[in-house]
Amino acid sequence: MGLNGKPLVSIIGAGMSKFGKHDGLLGREIFGLAATEAFSRCPKLDPKQDVKAMFIGHMGESYEHQGHMGATIADWIGLRGVAATRVEAACGSSGAALRTGIYAVLSGLSDVVIVGGVEKMTHRTTAEVTEYLAMAADYPFEQFHGITFPGLFAMMATAHMNAYGTTEQHLAKIASKNHHHGALNPKAHMQKEVPVETVMGSKYVAWPLKLYDCSLISDGASCIILTKPELAAKYTDQPVHIVGSGQATDAIGLYERDSLTSLQSTKLASKAAYEMANIKPEQVNLAEVHDCFTIAELIAYEDLGFCALGEGGKLVDSGATSLGGAIPVNTSGGLKSKGHPVGATGTAQAYEMYLQLTDQADKRQVKDAKVGLTHNIGGSGATAAVHIYRRDQ
Amino acid sequence: MGLNGKPLVSIIGAGMSKFGKHDGLLGREIFGLAATEAFSRCPKLDPKQDVKAMFIGHMGESYEHQGHMGATIADWIGLRGVAATRVEAACGSSGAALRTGIYAVLSGLSDVVIVGGVEKMTHRTTAEVTEYLAMAADYPFEQFHGITFPGLFAMMATAHMNAYGTTEQHLAKIASKNHHHGALNPKAHMQKEVPVETVMGSKYVAWPLKLYDCSLISDGASCIILTKPELAAKYTDQPVHIVGSGQATDAIGLYERDSLTSLQSTKLASKAAYEMANIKPEQVNLAEVHDCFTIAELIAYEDLGFCALGEGGKLVDSGATSLGGAIPVNTSGGLKSKGHPVGATGTAQAYEMYLQLTDQADKRQVKDAKVGLTHNIGGSGATAAVHIYRRDQ
Numbered sequence: 001m002g003l004n005g006k007p008l009v010s011i012i013g014a015g016m017s018k019f020g021k022h023d024g025l026l027g028r029e030i031f032g033l034a035a036t037e038a039f040s041r042c043p044k045l046d047p048k049q050d051v052k053a054m055f056i057g058h059m060g061e062s063y064e065h066q067g068h069m070g071a072t073i074a075d076w077i078g079l080r081g082v083a084a085t086r087v088e089a090a091c092g093s094s095g096a097a098l099r100t101g102i103y104a105v106l107s108g109l110s111d112v113v114i115v116g117g118v119e120k121m122t123h124r125t126t127a128e129v130t131e132y133l134a135m136a137a138d139y140p141f142e143q144f145h146g147i148t149f150p151g152l153f154a155m156m157a158t159a160h161m162n163a164y165g166t167t168e169q170h171l172a173k174i175a176s177k178n179h180h181h182g183a184l185n186p187k188a189h190m191q192k193e194v195p196v197e198t199v200m201g202s203k204y205v206a207w208p209l210k211l212y213d214c215s216l217i218s219d220g221a222s223c224i225i226l227t228k229p230e231l232a233a234k235y236t237d238q239p240v241h242i243v244g245s246g247q248a249t250d251a252i253g254l255y256e257r258d259s260l261t262s263l264q265s266t267k268l269a270s271k272a273a274y275e276m277a278n279i280k281p282e283q284v285n286l287a288e289v290h291d292c293f294t295i296a297e298l299i300a301y302e303d304l305g306f307c308a309l310g311e312g313g314k315l316v317d318s319g320a321t322s323l324g325g326a327i328p329v330n331t332s333g334g335l336k337s338k339g340h341p342v343g344a345t346g347t348a349q350a351y352e353m354y355l356q357l358t359d360q361a362d363k364r365q366v367k368d369a370k371v372g373l374t375h376n377i378g379g380s381g382a383t384a385a386v387h388i389y390r391r392d393q
Numbered sequence: 394m395g396l397n398g399k400p401l402v403s404i405i406g407a408g409m410s411k412f413g414k415h416d417g418l419l420g421r422e423i424f425g426l427a428a429t430e431a432f433s434r435c436p437k438l439d440p441k442q443d444v445k446a447m448f449i450g451h452m453g454e455s456y457e458h459q460g461h462m463g464a465t466i467a468d469w470i471g472l473r474g475v476a477a478t479r480v481e482a483a484c485g486s487s488g489a490a491l492r493t494g495i496y497a498v499l500s501g502l503s504d505v506v507i508v509g510g511v512e513k514m515t516h517r518t519t520a521e522v523t524e525y526l527a528m529a530a531d532y533p534f535e536q537f538h539g540i541t542f543p544g545l546f547a548m549m550a551t552a553h554m555n556a557y558g559t560t561e562q563h564l565a566k567i568a569s570k571n572h573h574h575g576a577l578n579p580k581a582h583m584q585k586e587v588p589v590e591t592v593m594g595s596k597y598v599a600w601p602l603k604l605y606d607c608s609l610i611s612d613g614a615s616c617i618i619l620t621k622p623e624l625a626a627k628y629t630d631q632p633v634h635i636v637g638s639g640q641a642t643d644a645i646g647l648y649e650r651d652s653l654t655s656l657q658s659t660k661l662a663s664k665a666a667y668e669m670a671n672i673k674p675e676q677v678n679l680a681e682v683h684d685c686f687t688i689a690e691l692i693a694y695e696d697l698g699f700c701a702l703g704e705g706g707k708l709v710d711s712g713a714t715s716l717g718g719a720i721p722v723n724t725s726g727g728l729k730s731k732g733h734p735v736g737a738t739g740t741a742q743a744y745e746m747y748l749q750l751t752d753q754a755d756k757r758q759v760k761d762a763k764v765g766l767t768h769n770i771g772g773s774g775a776t777a778a779v780h781i782y783r784r785d786q
Contacts, residue, residue: 026533053640061481062455065536067528068483071642071775075649081661083640084776085489086481088454090461096478100493107499109638135460140419143458245502247446247476249464256468268474382464383477 007241008276009105010232011224011389012112013042014354019220019339020122020189027064027120028076031056031221034116034344035077038223044235045112045225047079052110054084055101057094057117058343060132064120073118083110088343090136091292093117094222095346095376095385099247101226111231116223117348119341129217133342136379138253150214150293152254152380154206157295159260161208164310168208171294172199173316175212175336178291181323182333184364189218189339213294218339222348238358244277244388246270252382261310265384266303266375274305277388279371281305284327284388286356286366287373288349291334300375301329304386323364331356331364346376346385357391400634401669402498403625404617404782405505406435407747412613412732413515413582420457420513421469424449424614427509427737428470431616437628438505438618440472445503447477448494450487450510451736453525457513466511476503481736483529484685486510487615488739488769488778492640494619504624509616510741512734522610526735529772531646543607543686545647545773547599550688552653554601557703561601564687565592566709568605568729571684574716575726577757582611582732606687611732615741631751637670637781639663645775654703658777659696659768667698670781672764674698677720677781679749679759680766681742684727693768694722697779716757724749724757739769739778750784 015037017030039047054074061067070084089096094117101115121129134143137152160166176196182188199212232239248268251257258264274280281304289304291297298312306327307315315321321329332338332352335345353372355361372389408430410423432440447467454460463477482489487510494508514522527536530545553559572587592605625632641661644650651657667673674697682697684690691705699720700708708714714722725731725745728738746765748754765782 059460060454061528064532065528066532067452067481068530068645068772068775070482070489071771072531072645074642075645075775079642080644081641081657083492083662084482084642085493085640088460088479088481089463089477096463099476100478100496103493103496103500103502106501107496109496109499135454135458137461138465139457139459247478248474249467249472249477251473252461252465252468264474269476378464379461382461382468 007229007243008245009102009226010229010239010241011354012227012232012235012239013038013045013225014351015041016187016222016348016351017220018187019218019341022219027066027118028073030120030219031073031116031118032077034221034223038225042225042235050112051079051082051114052112053104054079054082054114055087055097056084057097057346058086059088059090059093059119062132063124089383090378091342091345092376092378092383092385093343093346096247096383098346098350098387099245099385102242102245105226105228111228113226114223115226115347116221117343117346118221119343120219121217121341122219141253141255149380150206150209153293153295154209155254156260156299157208160295160299163261164313166298166313168200170298170313170316171213172196174291174294174297175199177322178330178334178336181331181364182337185333185338188333188337189216190337209293209295215292215335215340218341220339220341220344222344222351224347224350224354240354240357240389240391242387243390244273246272247385250382254380262299263303263377263381263384265381266300266377269384269386270304273386273388279388283371284373285369285371286328286331287375288332288352289329289375290377291330291336292340297329304375328366331361331366349374349376350387353389357389400622400636401638402495402619403622403632403634404747405620405625405628405632406431406438406618407744408434409580409615409741409744410613411580412611412734415612420511421466423513423612424466424509424511425470427614427616431618435618435628443505444472444475444507445505446497447472447475447507448480448490449477450490450739451479452481452483452486452512455525456517482776483771484735484738485769485771485776485778486736486739489640489776491739491743491780492638492778495635495638498619498621504621506619507616508619508740509614510736510739511614512736513612514610514734515612534646534648542773543599543602546686546688547602548647549653549692550601553688553692556654557706559691559706561593563691563706563709564606565589567684567687567690568592570715571723571727571729574724574757575730578726578731581726581730582609583730602686602688608685608728608733611734613732613734613737615737615744617740617743617747633747633750633782633784635780636783637666639665640778643775647773655692656696656770656774656777658774659693659770662777662779663697666779666781672781676764677766678762678764679721679724680768681725681745682722682768683770684723684729685733690722697768721759724754724759742767742769743780746782750782
C-alpha cells in the first residue's frame with residue numbers, strides 16, 4: 001500500500017492565509033481564512049459531514065496563551081464534534097501533522113482528513129518570540145546557556161564553511177533567490193527583490209549569518225484536505241497525490257550530533273520518502289525546503305541528494321535552484337520571503353506543491369512540473385518530515 | 394478492519410513511573426522510567442530495531458521551558474532516528490496520542506509504535522500551574538475573564554445539582570472511593586484513605602468543589618507499546634487488545650455548549666468506541682474515567698452509559714463503581730489519588746487496563762475482568778478520547 005510510487009493519499013483542496021501581519025486576528029481566525037479557501041477549492045466536499053479528523057500543527061501556546069488548539073480550531077471553523085488534535089514538532093509541526101494525517105487516512109478510520117498549521121507571532125516582541133522559539137532547543141544543554149537559533153545555525157554554517165569552502169556569498173545568493181521568488185507570490189510576507197549586495201551589507205545576527213540570512217517572524221495559517229486515492233475523483237478533477245512520506249529524528253542537542261554539516265533526520269526521512277515513491281532525487285522537478293536560515297537550505301540540498309555532500313555552494317552558483325533552473329527550490333519564496341509562522345510552514349509547503357502541480361502558481365509556475373518534494377524541519381533539525389507529490393499525468 | 398470487536402491493535406508492554414514528586418528529574422528522565430518498565434515487560438522487543446514511531450502526550454511546554462518533546466524523548470530513551478511527535482489535547486493529550494498511535498499501526502507504515510505521555514509540574518508554584526493549565530480553556534472568552542478550571546467544573550457541578558438533585562455528599566463519596574483505590578496502588582501519588590467526612594470538611598476551592606474534590610498536581614510519565622494484532626504473539630503471551638476507539642470534540646468554551654451537565658465529546662467518542670467494539674456499556678467490567686474533579690467522574694458515568702442521565706448520584710450511592718461493585722471505576726486511584734501529571738494521564742489509564750487485564754493489579758485486581766474502558770478528556774471537555782480493551786479469553 002502506497003509503495004512503489006502508488007499514491008498514499010490524495011490532496012483534494014488546499015488553502016493558505018496571506019503570511020505577514022494579521023493585527024487584531026486570533027490564530028483561529030487566521031486558520032479560518034486558510035480553511036475557507038480550502039473548502040472553496042473543493043466545493044463537492046461537505047465539511048461537516050465528510051471530515052473525520054483534523055491535525056493542527058501549532059508550535060507555541062505561549063504566543064496567544066492558548067493551548068488545546070485542535071479543539072479550538074475545530075470549533076471555530078464549524079467542525080465541532082470532529083476528532084481534532086494539535087501536533088507539535090517545533091517548526092516542523094505541520095510537516096508532522098501531515099504525516100499524522102496520512103496515518104489517519106491509511107488507517108481506514110478517517111476517509112477525509114484536514115491537516116494544517118497556524119501561528120500568530122507578530123504581536124509579540126522579538127525578545128518574546130526568540131524565547132518561545134528557543135523552547136524547541138534542548139533546555140538544560142542549550143537554552144540554559146543562552147544559545148538561541150541564529151547561534152545554532154551559525155555554528156552549522158561555520159562548520160560547513162570550514163569543511164567545504166562554502167562562503168557568505170553562497171548564502172546571500174540563496175536569500176536573494178528566495179526573495180526573487182517571493183516577489184512573485186501575492187501571499188508572501190515580504191514581496192520584494194533583495195539583491196545579493198543588500199544581503200551582504202546587512203548587519204550580522206550571529207556570524208556568518210546576517211539579517212537577510214534569517215527567515216521572518218510572521219502570522220499565518222495553511223491547510224490541505226486529504227482523502228484516499230480511490231475517493232479523490234469524487235471530490236476533484238485535479239488531485240495531487242502524495243507518493244512518499246518520511247519522518248525522522250536526530251539528537252535534540254547540536255552538541256550530540258555526529259555531524260554539524262548534515263542532518264541525520266533529513267537523510268533518514270528523505271531516504272524513506274524516496275523509497276516509498278520509488279524515485280531518485282534527480283526525478284524531483286521542484287522542492288520547498290526549510291530555509292529558516294540560508295545555511296539550512298544549502299545543507300538540505302545535500303541531505304536531500306540534489307547534489308553531493310559539500311557541493312551545495314556550487315549548486316547555488318549554477319542557478320539550478322532558481323526559477324527556470326533544473327530544480328527550482330522555494331518557488332513560494334520559502335520561509336525567507338514568504339514568511340515563517342512556524343506551525344503553518346509545513347503545510348504551506350504542501351500548499352505550494354498543490355498550486356504548482358495543478359498549474360495554479362501563476363507567475364512562479366514551474367513548467368511541466370510532475371513531481372515535487374517538501375522538507376520541513378523542527379528546531380535545529382532534531383525533527384524532519386519529507387513528502388513527495390505527483391500529479392496524475 | 395477493527396470493527397465488530399476484532400482487535401484494532403494489541404498492547405504488548407506498558408510502563409509507568411510512580412506519580413508524585415520527582416525532584417531533580419527532567420520530564421524526559423521521568424519518561425525514561427516508564428519506558429524502561431515497558432521494555433522490561435516486553436523482552437522480545439528490540440526497541441531500536443522494531444519501534445517505528447512514537448507519539449508523546451505533553452500538555453505544557455511552559456513547565457520545563459521545553460517544547461519539541463517528541464524528538465527530546467526519542468533521543469533520551471535511545472531511539473534517536475525514529476519518527477517522534479508530540480501530541481497535545483490539554484489533559485487529554487495522551488488519550489489523543491493513543492488514538493494517533495492506533496492510526497499509525499493501522500496505516501501499515503508502523504508495525505510497532507510507542508504512545509505515552511509525560512508532565513513535570515511540581516517544581517512550579519500553584520499559581521504557575523494554574524496559569525499553564527488555564528491555557529486549555531478559551532483565551533478570549535474564558536481565561537481573559539479570570540476563569541480557571543476549578544471554576545469551570547464548579548459551574549458544571551452546580552448545574553448538575555440544580556437539574557438532578559446531585560449533592561456534595563455524592564461528590565465526596567467519589568473522592569473517598571478513589572482514595573480507597575489509590576491506597577492500594579504503590580505508584581499512586583497520595584496512597585491514603587480519605588473518609589467522606591474529611592472531604593466534606595475540606596475548604597472550598599470553588600463552591601461546591603472542595604479541596605478533596607480536586608485532582609493532584611503531580612510529576613509522572615506512562616507509556617504503552619502497540620502492534621498489529623497478528624504480530625502480538627511474536628512479542629508476548631498476554632496481549633491486551635484495543636477493540637474500540639473514539640475521539641471527539643465539544644465547544645472549547647463552556648458558554649457555547651448545548652448542556653452544562655453532559656459532554657458532547659464523551660458521548661460522541663464513546664458511541665464510536667462502543668460501536669467499533671460491538672458492545673454495550675453494561676458489558677464493560679471496569680473503567681478508568683477522567684476525574685480531574687469529582688463532578689467530572691459523575692458526569693462521565695452518565696455520558697458513558699453506565700447509568701441514565703441524572704442518575705450518577707444514585708450510582709455512587711449504590712457502590713457499583715467501588716472495587717467489588719458491578720463496574721469498578723478508577724481502580725488505580727484515578728486522577729484524584731493516583732495523581733494527574735496532565736500529559737501522562739491518558740496512557741496511565743491504559744497502563745491500569747494493561748495490569749488489570751493481565752491479572753497484575755495485585756490488591757486492586759478486579760476478578761474475571763475481561764473488558765475495560767478508558768475515558769480521557771482535555772480542558773473542560775472540549776476533547777474526549779475513549780478506548781475499549783479486552784483480553785484474549
